[in-house]
Amino acid sequence: MNYAGYFHRLLLVDLASGTSKVWTPPAELWERFLGGKGAGLKILYDLGLPGDPFSPENPLIFMTGPVTGSPIPTSARSCVVFLSPLTNSAVDSHAGGHFGPALRRLGLDGLIILGRAEKPVYLEIRPDRALVHPAEALWGQGIFATERALKERHPGAEVASIGPAGERRVRFACIGTGLWRQFGRGGAGAVMGAKNLKALVVPPGNEKVPIADEQSFHALNRKLVEDLLAHPMRKKREELGTTMWIRLAQEAGFLPTRNFRECRFEGFEGITSQAMQRELSWEPRGCFNCPIRCGKRARFDGLELEGPEYETTAFLGAN
Ligand code: SF4
Known part of the structure; x- marks a missing residue:
């Protein structure tokens, strides 16, 4: 069944070859695991847990949920799922801000990033592929400087990046986004650093989250917002x-x-x-x-x- 709430599109990126493609997961993924951490952990399980969190096989799975980026209040959140270098167990790390909604505006439900780039790179996410750009000039820079530089280069984009802690594989390093929001749990930044991946850039998009019954959805949302404001x-x-x-x-x-x-x-x-x-x-x-x-x-x-x-x-x- 083609459920609403999803674009049914995850972008698979292999940093080793610099290639990417769109993957449509089976509907069972959404049926049984809904999205976000549930779906992310299922994908991690299916890929097979790597022995070493810093090996190229450890995926960074950025996932959104069915209401991420929709008009529902507090629908900002997205998560990243991976094998944690801090605990050596599967972990989900969540951030608010604008990163998850930006992915959805490109018509994507998430990203699965595998492999390791030979040299520091950053990814520019497009609806159907990821462009790989050199990031040697950004390597060594903090999250604020990196994000500001990339936003200047890609106007209107949302950015998630690592600083020197992630580059040096500090086991509790964060991925920062929107300057002040962090995927803070489990050392996601260190896994990103081990991949030589400095940042993700998500340019503006126009896609809207598919809604099965617009009228009921908006009526319910109005009620939710009213209750919340009161x-x-x-x-x-x-x-x-x-x-x-x-x-x-x-x-x-x-x-x-x-x-x-x-x-x-x-x-x-x-x-x-x-x-x-x-x-x-x-x-x-x-x-x-x-x-x-x-x-x-x-x-x-x-x-x-x-x-x-x-x-x-x-x-x-x-x-
Ligand atoms: S962290 Fe605060 S501002 Fe952000 S979505 Fe949650 S409640 Fe809203």
């Missing part, structure tokens, strides 16, 4: 970001403190949302099509950054 927690998250959990975790007694030997931190007032608001001139910032806008644009000491989020604050603060 929910008091949405307003709180927009104002206070995910660091609102610092105070709640302190009060409830689960704030990771001193390597989680304790669950309350006497200095917690210094790392609450209120402290961030005072110190960092916060402004709310959202992922693709998200009315919650829990992200925060922060300015500090001449720098412009996003965050910090609850996990960063708790684990590098109280913990």
Whole structure:
């Protein structure tokens, strides 16, 4: 059955030969595993787990779900599935921002990247192929510099890239996208570095996520957005970001403190949302099509950054 919600197109890229092609997976993949991490893990399983996470056979499988890039709120997310060099097990790592929706605007449900390039390269993703470009000039540059350089070269594109940590195969290196969003779990950046793959560039596209019943879908979506906008927690998250959990975790007694030997931190007032608001001139910032806008644009000491989020604050603060 040709389900709506999917383009039924995954782009397969072999970095060793520099070739690529579109693969239409069997409908069973979507039926049984839906998309995102489920479908990604099934593909990883079918390819066969490589023994060494840094071997060219370890795939980087970027996947979206059936509503990624659709008008549904919080549909920004995409994931990458691979054998983790940190845990030596299969892992899924997720990011918001705009990368997943950009893939969908090209009419793709995901990317499967295999092999290793001989020299540093970046990929320009097209609907039916990937163009391989040299990236030696970018090698050694951080994520911000790389993304800015590639966006200048490819106006309107979304970029996912690695910095020196990924290049040097640091086992917890991230892939950064949209400057401030990370595929942060499991060392995806290190696997990308082992492939000599500096970045993925996804140019603008016009495809729309296929919807089976437009009328019911939009009616349901209107209701979802209305409910979300009226929910008091949405307003709180927009104002206070995910660091609102610092105070709640302190009060409830689960704030990771001193390597989680304790669950309350006497200095917690210094790392609450209120402290961030005072110190960092916060402004709310959202992922693709998200009315919650829990992200925060922060300015500090001449720098412009996003965050910090609850996990960063708790684990590098109280913990
Ligand atoms: S802005 Fe926050 S709530 Fe909205 S999609 Fe991004 S991470 Fe999720």
